[in-house]
Structure formats: structure tokens, C-alpha cells
Amino acid sequence: MNEGGFDNESFIIGLSLAISSSLFIGSSFIIKKVALKKVTSLGITRAAAGGYAYLKQWIWWLGLLTMGVGEAANLLAYAFAPAALVTPLGALSVLVAAILSSRFLQEKLNFIGKIGCFLCVIGSIIFVIHSPKNEEIHSFSELSKKLTDYVFLSYVLIIFIMTFIVKTVFVPRFGNTNVTVYLLICSSVGSLTVVFCKGVALAIKDTISSDVNNLTNFMFWLLLFMSILCIIVQMNYLNKALDIFNTSVVTPIYYVMFTILVIIASGILFREWEHMKTEDILGCICGFLILMIAVFTLNAFKDFKVAFKDFKLNSEQQFGTNVSTSHSVSPKNTIVLFKIFNTSPIIKKVVENDSFILLSIIFILKVVSLLIVDIILYT
DSSP: OOSSSOOHHHHHHHHHHHHHHHHHHHHHHHHHHHHHHHHHHTTOOOGGGTOOGGGGOHHHHHHHHHHHHHHHHHHHHHHHSOHHHHTGGGHHHHHHHHHHHHHHSOOOOOHHHHHHHHHHHHHHHHHHHHSOOOOSOOSHHHHHHHTTOHHHHHHHHHHHHHHHHIIIIIHHHHTTTOHHHHHHHHHHHHHHHHHHHHHHHHHHHHHHHSSOOGGGOHHHHHHHHHHHHHHHHHHHHHHHHHHHSOHHHHHHHHHHHHHHHHHHHHHHHHOTTTTOOHHHHHHHHHHHHHHHHHHHHHHHTTTOOOOGGGGOTTOTTGGGSOOOOSSSOOHHHHHHHHHHTTTOHHHHHHHHTTOOHHHHHHHHHHHHHHHHHHHHHHO
16 A cells, blocks of 8 residues: 555556546547437437437437446546546547547548647646555545545635625626636536545445445535535536537636646645655646647647648748748748638637737647657656
């Protein structure tokens, strides 16, 4: 047994459950999408128009079952591995959905999307290598005591107060114009969902592996009730965000906010970071940044028609002009970058204003993320 509460076997089981959870959840999106497309092809009222014909499709129920299996695996993963490891690996479901959509939904995965998939895998590997593998809580009884800690109770109180203020003050004013309003509510409440679900999973695990029956414990039922309540609130505001704003905007912002708050909440309660070395903490930060870039890339550029040949910046045929074949960076070379992303109205506006800031940030983030991978893997 390690210094904390996880041994190598438990960590591997938790990691396997987290990865399998992402596989099932990512697949479920595609399976349900196939059913919805079938309903649309039959000329029946689609779900977006208030129809429920998809409930008659066995494929849709298969997708729902697949998602249920994935969520169950995710819940069990929290009993074996730190929440700070399980939650960020949810990015793999985005990777799975992107790959399967190109295969079964004929949604082509462009070159930038493939880069995003690569970064998603690399970021996950780095995060797993450096993630916290120990925590101070060994049993459900210890967890029950930690839940009464004033630091964690203060965090819960802050979340409740913040949620109330955002709901009453900011939602009526900015809910339909600012995506972060709804996402702040579902991310903050979602961080409590993870903590409560981990407590439920730990109680079930202890009940199975020991003689103590935690199912008769009041704390177990309180955590279960709070988990269900938080999930309802979380899903309600997430659906509102998805209904108003583009998925490519909601997904990366929600992933970042949710993951950061989960790491904070689990760190306060489970003390998963106390025994980590400085290089492991930096490795986790790098891995998370790469995952963040990967999720952003997969969602923001999924509809762009970009091929590898569009990145040949020294081609003399670009824009029908002669571009220098030297390796030095010229203004004409930078213009080619805009051709790659010219399907976006935002990028077009940036081009019209002669501003290179947005694309420079995107390009630098990609280069830096790859350099981080090289540094971590080869030092």
C-alpha cells in the first residue's frame, strides 16, 4: 500500500474504469445521433421540434444503455482512483465521439481535428503519468469525518451562495448573451456532484469489501440525495447553455471550468495533492493544458475544411501570387494562415481588421503544447 489511500492495483482499476467510461459515453453520443438521423430521414417530427419518435428506435435505447454503462463505470472509478485523475480523462469521450462520427456519421475529421485527437491522447498520457495516486481518506467512515471539516463546508457554502447570486442576479440579465453564466452554475454544482458521487461509490465499495454495512448509514443516503439533486441542477443549466449557445463554444469552456472546480473541491476534501512532487504537479498542469487545447481544437474547428496541403506556406500557387521559397517568415506567408481558417465569420473579421492576435495565440498554443510533450517525455 502506498502512503495514501490507493495501492497500484486500485489505481489501475480506477484508471481502466475511467477510460472505459469515456469510451462508452463517447460512443453513446454517436449511437443516439444515428437514431435521431434515422428519425429525420423518415420525415417524422424531430427531437428539436418537440417530437419523441426517437423513443421508438431501439438504436436510441441502445445509446441510452451505453451511456448508463459509461456513467456507472465513471462512478465506480471514483471509488478506486482520485477524482483529480478521473475527471480530466473525460476529455477522451470527446476524442471517441470525434473519431466515431467520422466513421458512422460521415462527418469528416479534418487535419486540425486529427491534431486535436493527437493532443488529446498525449495530454491524457501525461496527466495519468503525473496524476495524484494517493489520498488521505481510506474508508467511508474517514470520509464522513472529512465532510464536517470547516474548510470543505466553507467551500460548499461558497458554492451555494455563488450559485444563488448568479441565478438571481446574472441569469436574468446575461443568461442569454454570456455563455459563462449558465456554465458557472453547472460547473460549480458539478464539482459537488463529483465529491458526493465519490462518497457514494466509496460507501458501496466498503460495504462489498468489508463487514461494515454503509447502506444503513445516514450519511450514505444524504450523499446519495445530494448527488441526485446536484445532477438535476447541473444538467438543467447545461441543457440551457446548449440550447442557447453553440456546442463548439459550450463544450471546451464547460470542460475547463468543471475540471478546475472538481480538482479544487477534491483537493480540499481528499487532499490528493499533498504528497505530490513539484515535477508531478507541473506535469499535471501541462497535461491539463494540452487536454484543454485538444478539446478546444476538436470543437472549434470541427466544421472547417482544412487539409494538410493547406499548411504548405511556401507554395507559389497560394492566392495566385509568387511567395518567397525561403524559410524566413514573411507577411505573405502569414496571410496563408488565414486561408486555412477563412470559413469562420470571426476569423474573417479579424482578417479584415488586419489583426493577427487570434491566430497567433492558436498557433503558439499548439507549438507550446508539443514542446511541453517533448520536454516531459525526454527529460
